[in-house]
Amino acid sequence: MTSYEVIKNLEVLFQHLNEYYFDNTLPLPYITLYAGAKKNGNGSHGSFYLDKYINVNNDEDYKHEIGIAGERLGDGIYQVAETLMHEMVHLYCTCNAIVDCKGKSHTKKFKTECEKRDLICDKEQGIGWGRTEATPAFCNYIQSLIDDCIIDTHICDYARYTTFPETNPTQKKAYICPCCGVKVNAKVDTAIACLHCNVAFDYWDMTDPDDPKIITDNNNGLAMTDEGWYGQMFGVDDE
Ligand SMILES: [Zn+2]
Ligand SMILES: [Zn+2]
Structure with missing residues (x-):
């Protein structure tokens, strides 16, 4: 045809x-x-x-x-x-x-x-x-x-098979203090610090709040230790 x-x-x-x-x-x-x-x-x-x-x-x-x-x-x-x-x-x-x-x-x-x-x-x-x-x-x-x-x-004999592109959830990025976990929503990765804890913020991808992913770690993994907000919330990898 x-x-x-x-x-x-x-x-x-x-x-x-x-x-x-x-x-x-x-x-x-x-x-x-x-x-x-x-x-x-x-x-x-x-x-x-x-x-x-x-x-x-x-x-x-x-x-x-x-x-x-x-x-x-x-x-x-x-x-x-x-x-x-x-x-x-x-x-x-x-x-x-x-x-x-x-x-x-x-x-x-x-x-x-x-x-x-x-x-x-x-x-x-x-x-x-x-x-x-x-x-x-x-x-x-x-x-x-x-x-x-x-x-x-x-x-x-032939029917159009129409597909629709998956819409990606909008990416949510944030600065998070590794210690107290205070969060500031931001689109751009620049250096800011938490005056309360006296440390630099890390930069995180928070698109899935149940699975945050660190983008810029300014504190050598401090957030992931048992003193850090992530470690306290999600547990610490003890490998
Ligand atoms: Zn009609
Ligand atoms: Zn803090």
Whole structure:
């Protein structure tokens, strides 16, 4: 499968759904793949964008855009077709001045247009009537396209595996008096001293408070002895 073949199949699928469910009234949009997963789990399956591709030589001429989340390709052809259909209903509503969404919430008018076209519409927190599902009639139609070799199900062979970088806990560094353990948070390692104990502070990485790590030891390991704050708190290595 090449990316060309994936998009071509989605485009052919669009054209057949357009003919079967919209009397061929929808303009052909750009169909794109995008990363739909979100770190918090609230990813999307598809997108109908309000932004358009505008002809650089003629701003009256433009194309809409429908995106299919690459992560969802692996869900199978019925799911992908259902997502495409959901976005096509948005396109239909946009072209016919039907208010399909108020903010992120899908309206009852959107639901009505979906139900005319073999989708089931349910209400979901935050997205209104935006939770669509394919009816058996819809799946039968998609299956007929597969049986007639119009659609190649191999477009679902590869799914985008989206990862998110681990966020490192912010490093916390501090000056600590080796004797009394008094602590001063600081980002920069410079020399300061405890007037009370008359010793220089050591510089510590306190990111994990249960496992402090010394960065600059100004007192020859004094903090780690049984007189030092660390030795008293975490015990002394007697090797
Ligand atoms: Zn929607
Ligand atoms: Zn001190």
